Amino acid sequence: MAQKPSIPKGTRDFSPIEMARRNYIFDTIKKAFRLFGYKQIETPAMENLSTLMGKYGEEGDKLLFKILNSGDFLKGVSDEEIQEKNLPRLTNKLCEKGLRYDLTVPFARFVVQHRNELQLPFKRYQIQPVWRADRPQKGRYREFYQCDADVVGSESLNNEIELLSLIDEVFANLGINVTVKLNNRKILSGIAETIGEADRIVDITVAIDKIDKIGLENVNAELREKGLSEEAIKALEPLLTLSGCNEEKLEALSTLLAGSEIGKKGIEELKAVLDGINTLGHRCGVELDVSLARGLNYYTGTIIEVKARDVEIGSITGGGRYDNLTGVFGMPGLSGVGISFGADRIYDVMNQLDLYPESVNSSVDILFTNFGEKEALASMKYIKALHEAGISAELYPDTAKMKKQLGFADAENIPYVAMVGDSELAEGVIQFKDMKGGTQEKLTIEEIIKRLS
């Protein structure tokens, strides 16, 4: 016998029950995307490497899965090039295409490529797998889904308010308690400017981003190590220890960043977004957090992060505003704002808290057992009537022992079983068994349809 087959490490098969649960999550997110007017696009799994390379840093380039050129892949590769064994250069010769690494770069490429067909502002959503040659570990896969929604071509903060409402809608519908954290890159710039270290913004934000994990003392130690002056570190402290509600924090920031133009702009933007949220009402609540940085070199305005309150798992959704998504593809000046739902982490949270409705666990509403050819055909007619009423129904295809057929219904979590034997056929009725309640009664097909509709 051949060896039991397997799949590449870091990838997953999804069984019917896993798919039902994942679909529940994706459908909830999709429904919200559509409700808010986001339109779906899809891009190919394979992109030209020229599109992907250099967009994710040196480390990202290494994590791209590259596709060996079809046909004679050694054509055009000289013996010297092979001997040299310069891997990046050789990769370039052997491979023209790679698998998409995220949905953001393909989206930017899409916008530029189709600019003449698009209406701006363009609100798109995209739910597709991405691939990364990362070392697989718990919760980190080489193939996983991203669910992104972005608006490009509008600088209005109304988009931020809308995205925060969308986040609220999704997590309220999924039943996950979340904390939504909000910041603005301009606040971070204002802080760096105010403490007299404007050019050290990256070091500063990388350090303060860790304050939740390592505490103020260790953040200060790291900043010292990076060469920040004691004066700057001291000036930073009140900014990192802001307390109270959002209004109180904004008040304090207004005073502390009064000397920074960019800082004041950040405060103004935050205020407008929070005002909008407060007017509309937000079930999960939005918390201003000036230590929130997330992909700093990418975001230019609003920064958003969502964490589950009841499970320790890191951020389950994140996003923000960027001012130059498409510049790298030759279309500068297009502002955008977007969020990305971490489907796989949301899936882990939902599983851990068992937040799925009961209906997700059963595949079909009713199973007809099979007593023989004649009875099966009669059952199929009943099944057809059920289908016409929109009720999912199936026949056990084989004439197996009743114990086996009922065991199948049980194992598959099918809520109802219908039995049509000789005498039922004569009477024109169906034995209708409630697998959970254990009750059994004789019903007509019309009565069953009524019961299950």
Next chain:
Amino acid sequence: MAQKPSIPKGTRDFSPIEMARRNYIFDTIKKAFRLFGYKQIETPAMENLSTLMGKYGEEGDKLLFKILNSGDFLKGVSDEEIQEKNLPRLTNKLCEKGLRYDLTVPFARFVVQHRNELQLPFKRYQIQPVWRADRPQKGRYREFYQCDADVVGSESLNNEIELLSLIDEVFANLGINVTVKLNNRKILSGIAETIGEADRIVDITVAIDKIDKIGLENVNAELREKGLSEEAIKALEPLLTLSGCNEEKLEALSTLLAGSEIGKKGIEELKAVLDGINTLGHRCGVELDVSLARGLNYYTGTIIEVKARDVEIGSITGGGRYDNLTGVFGMPGLSGVGISFGADRIYDVMNQLDLYPESVNSSVDILFTNFGEKEALASMKYIKALHEAGISAELYPDTAKMKKQLGFADAENIPYVAMVGDSELAEGVIQFKDMKGGTQEKLTIEEIIKRLS
């Protein structure tokens, strides 16, 4: 400015309108799959090459997209091996993984790998893209979707009857007029046996499969070329020119194949399937066609093919019974039957005949125009109420000229526009514009919700 970016040849981006249309097709197929009790699975895009190689013939091996190993892909490759330039051998060294080529082999691998977790009979559906390094041409892509439904672990012909009902359901719901052709591999074996050329079954079926295209004379010429005796060719003729309804054809076959055990078995199976269909009723009608062969070396019983009547495009769905899906992975004796909907061809047919409902063409039900900050915030409150009623609604995010905003609604095919200016705000009403009818009236939000629900 950088060069306009592009995507690999043979791949496609899907715009919002294209996605809406594709989703309409996929959702219709999925709904039918679920109604009939098929359960969804997904498998990774990447499979080990050991799983894929040798399953699609020598040509298929060449058409697999292979993934360059991560890290030092030259590790373990000797200089001699490189110098030798034996491409298949070198590919084996450079690549461990490939992209899935169809959904059947991954399904077989899935069944064997998860055999202990599965209930048999196992009815699965799977809708995912596949990749082939084929030469791209009109209607042939390097990335395309397959939509497969299979039952494994049951030899009952009830499964065939069910799949034919499922086909009927899908095409009736899509509104495509189709012809469903039915045959049985055992009939083909019986024919070869009856004309005394049992070992030439492949040559015979390859030739007769073309009878629709090239006609009887040319089929006979081809058979002559392949070395079939004049006697055999003459004996074959009445089998190829069967006419009348299915019952008449079966009658004629019963006589013609009376001397072949396997032929008689095939007739019996076809009869049972057609009896089932006739009892249940079948809107599109099923036509017995003994020249239907389709992937002969794979199917062992029933063979199914669906063609669109109103568009010249080849088969849009096909399938059949196979007796040894999982044998190659060390699990012999598992019979299955399945069908595959050709989503991309169905998409072409739907586009050509314009069979989509009008609702597919609009992205959002209602757009609120934007007159300024205060009005926008009030509009967002209305939008929230619409969302709560399940009505999709969005705000034009920027305070642009009204002509531009209405032009946007028009270009996006948005059916209704709501306008909330200063006076509407004072009155507590909304200007509600029907973009198609051209009418405009003052309504309250409650009235709009009622109108659009």
